[in-house]
Amino acid sequence: MSETKYTKWVACWGNATSITDRTAAVYAKDITLRYPIRICFSGCKLRFRFSNLTGTEPIEITNSFVSPAGATSQQSKEPVAITFSGSQAVQIQPGQEIESDEIAYNVTAGETINVSMYFAGYTQMNAGTLITGPLSSGKYTYGNYATADELPAELTRNTNWFYFLNTVDVLTEESNHALVCFGDSITAQSWPDYLAQQAWDAGIRNVSVIRRAVSGTRILREYNCITYAAYGLKGATRFPIELNVAGATTLIIQHGINDIIHPVGVEVNKFRPWSDMPTTADLIKGVQEIYLPHARKLKLKIYSGTLLPIYGWRTYDEGRDVIRNAFNEWLRTSDQFDGCVDFDVAVRDVADTKKFAEGFDSGDHLHPSEKAYQAMAAAALQILQ
Template sequence: MPETFTKWVACWGNATSITDRKEATYAKDLTLRYPIRACFSGNKLRFHFSNLTGTEPVTISEAYVAKDVPTPITFGGRASAAIPAGEEILSDEIAFDVTAGETFDVSLYFADFTQMNAGTAITGPLSGGKYSYGNFAKSATLPDDLTRKTNWIYFLNTIDIYTEEKNFALVCFGDSITAQDWPDYLTLRCAREGFNNVSIIRRAVSGTRILREYSCITYAAYGLKGATRFPIEMNVAGARAVIVQHGINDIIHPVGVEVNKFRPWSDMPTADDLINGVRTLYIMHARKLGLKIYSGTLLPIYGWRTYNENRDIIRVAFNQWLRTAPDFDGCVDFDAAVRGHDDPKRFAGGFDSGDHLHPSAKAYEAMAECVPEELLK
C-alpha cells in the first residue's frame, strides 16, 4: 500500500540562543551546510529560520536543500529573505521527496555582513556541519581549502516534513547535557530498535538556567532563562511529549560576588524554588499545548569545580521530586542510569567525561537507553 502523507511533523530541530561573544561577531560571503538525517518519509519540507537573539536583521541570500540536485528554498516565492531581529520566519513549502534513513543537506549563503548572534552549539554522532568562505551553496562538494567543520548551528532552527499521520515528535529540553550527545544516541536507538514513527527534537542551550539568565557578554551564551525559552521552543509540529532535564546550572553557578560579580549567592535556589519554577514555567505550559511531560533527573556533580555538599543536597531533593511528583506523566531517571552503584554522588566508572559534570560518550549512550519505550512508540 502506498504511503499517505497527511500532516506536518518536525523531523529535525534545535534551540536558538545567543552565540558565544568572540572578537569577531560578523561574517561575510559565507556558506553554511548542515547534513540532516531523515527519520520519516515524506514529500514536502518547510524550514524554520530564527534570529531570536539577534539585535539586527539577517539576510539569507540563497538557500537550498539537496540530495543530488539542489532545490531552492524560497520565501514567498523569493530566493532571499530577511529575518528581523528577535524574530523567526518560515519558508515556503518545498516539494521534496524524502525516504526515511537517507541524508539530505541544507545549505545557506550570506553575501553581506551578517551578525552571527543566533544559533547554538551541539554535539553527537549525528550533529554538526561545515562552513566555507565564498558562495558554494549550490555546489555538490565544498572546497577543502576554504572549508572547516563547525558544531554551531546558525539560524536554521527546525525542519518540518509532510508525512504520515502515525508519525510524531518527542522534544528533549535542557542545557549542555542535552545539547551534547544523548539525543543523537536516542535517534540511533530508535532506528536500531524499530521505533520508526518518532523524531527526536533537541531544544537545549549550554549553561542555561530555569530561573535566571545573564546579561553580560561573558556569560551571554549561557542563554535565555526557562520562562523565555520554553514557550518558544515548544513550537514543534506534531509533538506529543517533552522530556525536561534542566536545573543543574541553577545549582552550580552561584559563587558569590567576591569571586565573580555576575554570579551572586542571591541566585542560589532552594529545591522548592526549582520545583515551583518547573511547575509554573514548564508543566503548566506543556499542559496548555496538550503535551505529555516527563521529568529527567539531574546527574551527579561530585568533583565539579563548584561542588559542595549543600549543592548536592539541593540536587538530591529536586531529583526526589522529579521522580515522584504526580505533576508529570513519568520520569526518565538519567541519574540512576549513570551514577556509581557504590557512591551515587559520582558518575559510574567510565561515565565521567573528566570534568565531573558532563557524561562521557558511553554515559550518553546509557542515557539514551534508559528512555522508556512508551515515549518512543
C-alpha cells in the same frame, strides 16, 4: 511518490536558537553554511524555520537550498531552492523567526539531506547553538557554494555551531510524531542523537527526536553580560518559543543543574551572586509555573529527567548536592508528570551514588562521557517502547 498518504506536518529535526559565544569576530561575509540533516520520516514536502531570535540587527539569507547528501535519495541530485513567499532571499528581523514556503521534495526515512545557506553581505552571527553528537555537525565555507555538490576542502572547516537553521518539518504520515528533549548542555551534547539512533535500531520508526537545548541555561535566571551571554535565555523566555514543534506529543525536561552550580558569590565572580542560589522549592516552583502549564496547554505527555551527579565539579559542595537530590526526588515521585526518565540512576555509581559510574565521567565531573550518553539514551528509549 503519492501524496495521499502524507497529511501531517511533523518536525523531523530541530535545535534551540540562542546567543552565540561573544568573541571579537561577530560578523561573517560571503560565507556558506551547510548542515546535514538526517530525515527520520518518509514524506513529500519539506518546510524550514530559520531564526534570528537572539540577533540584535536584521540578517539576510541571500539564498538557501536543500539537496540529497547521498546517492540513494529518490530526489534528483539537483539542489532545490528554499523560498519565502516565492523569493529566495529573505531578511529576518532581530528577535524573529521565519518559516519557508512548503517545498515539494520527496524524502525517504533514513536518508540525509543537506541544507545550505549563503550570506553575501555582512551578517551578525549572534543567533545559533552549539551542539554535539554523532548526528550533529556542519561545515562553513568561504564563498558562495550553496549549490555545490562538494565544498572545496581548502576553504571549508567543520563546525558544531548551528546558526539560524532552527527546525525542519516533513509532510508525512499521520502516525508519525515528535519527542522534544528540553534542557541545557547535557542535552545539547550527545544523548538525543544516541536516542534517535537507538530508536531506529529498535525498529521504532514513527518518532523524531527534537533537541531544544542550550549550554549554561538556567530555569530561573539568565545573565546580562557578554561574558556569559552564550549561557542563554532563562526558562520562562525559552520554553514557549522552543515548544513550537509540529507534531509534538511528548516532552522530556532535563533542566536545573546550572541553577544549582553557578552561584559562587560576588567576591569570586561579580556576575554570580549567592542571591542566585535557588532552594529546592524554588526549582520545583519554576517547573510548576514555567514548564508544566504550557506543556499541558499543548497536550503533551511530560516526562521529568533527573539531574546527574556533580561530585568533583569545581563548585561542588554538599549543600548543592542536597538541593540536587531533593529536586530529583520530586522529579521521580511527583504526579504532575506522566513519568520520569531517571538519568541520574542510569549514570551514577552504584556504591557511591553522588559520583558518576566508572567510565561515565567526561573528566570534568559534570558532563557525561559518550558511553554515559548512550546509557542516558537507553533510559529515555524506554518511554518509546
